[in-house]
Amino acid sequence: MLLATCVVALFCFIPASSLAPPNCEDLVRPLDHVDGHQLDGRWAMIAGSLVDPKHVERFKSRDSAVIKFSNASDTSNTSNLLLERMFGFGDKCEYHPSNITLEGNGFSSSNVSITFIHTGCSDCLLMRFTEAGALRNLYLFSKRREVEGDVMDEFKTQAECVKSQPPVMMDSSKKLCPDQMPTLPEIEELAEKLKAVENVAPDA
Numbered sequence: 001m002l003l004a005t006c007v008v009a010l011f012c013f014i015p016a017s018s019l020a021p022p023n024c025e026d027l028v029r030p031l032d033h034v035d036g037h038q039l040d041g042r043w044a045m046i047a048g049s050l051v052d053p054k055h056v057e058r059f060k061s062r063d064s065a066v067i068k069f070s071n072a073s074d075t076s077n078t079s080n081l082l083l084e085r086m087f088g089f090g091d092k093c094e095y096h097p098s099n100i101t102l103e104g105n106g107f108s109s110s111n112v113s114i115t116f117i118h119t120g121c122s123d124c125l126l127m128r129f130t131e132a133g134a135l136r137n138l139y140l141f142s143k144r145r146e147v148e149g150d151v152m153d154e155f156k157t158q159a160e161c162v163k164s165q166p167p168v169m170m171d172s173s174k175k176l177c178p179d180q181m182p183t184l185p186e187i188e189e190l191a192e193k194l195k196a197v198e199n200v201a202p203d204a
């Protein structure tokens, strides 16, 4: 009886992590399906893991990164979304809008396929970028500026699982780029439309 207790106690002191390697298949499994509703809005980059160490310096040159998903102008097809990427460098912001089509659990943009990966964080997006079948990077985004330590631990393990570099954290004290303002031609076009409405109104 006493012996049995000791044996149990011994096992209890061995940390779970040293007993078994992380279950990578489960940790980096793609989501089954993603819809526009789940992606809606702005997401701040929390951390990125890049496969190629040469890309890490470029990644670090950004002070902040935001992705924003919204309905495309053609709302008849809910798979078509507008994706805006916003990068902060000092006081400057760079904007890269693109139209994307969701297919199952991801989308493609030029030669890069983006897949949404499982994460234990409920207000996060974990995105895997591959080019010609080869992994390029894993990016973790959240609705918040910072996530709990266990989310970061999970992300580190996920990066190890796919043999990528350790994640680089974004500085959460750096301000995020605001949504892009309409361009001058867009404002002028809107003003023209308003004028047309005003011209019609008095007779109505």
Ligand SMILES: *[C@@H]1O[C@H](CO)[C@@H](O)[C@H](O)[C@H]1NC(C)=O
Pocket (backbone or CB within 6 Å): 036, 037, 039, 040, 041, 069, 070, 071, 078, 081
């Ligand atoms: C698009 O519009 C629908 C209906 O108005 C809304 O439910 C959805 O959250 C919007 N955004 C995206 C990205 O689908």
Ligand SMILES: *[C@@H]1O[C@H](CO)[C@@H](O)[C@H](O)[C@H]1NC(C)=O
Pocket (backbone or CB within 6 Å): 077, 078, 079, 080, 101
């Ligand atoms: C939405 O558009 C994509 C490509 O633009 C197309 O493959 C898909 O079938 C469309 N879905 C619907 C419901 O029309």
Ligand SMILES: *[C@@H]1O[C@H](CO)[C@@H](O)[C@H](O)[C@H]1NC(C)=O
Pocket (backbone or CB within 6 Å): 073, 074, 097, 098, 099
């Ligand atoms: C997205 O598509 C809409 C119409 O389909 C077009 O007006 C707009 O310029 C496109 N945006 C980008 C960034 O390609």
Ligand SMILES: *[C@@H]1O[C@H](CO)[C@@H](O)[C@H](O)[C@H]1NC(C)=O
Pocket (backbone or CB within 6 Å): 110, 111
């Ligand atoms: C896509 O891949 C092809 C062939 O590998 C290459 O020639 C082309 O420049 C790539 N396009 C972009 C936008 O990277």
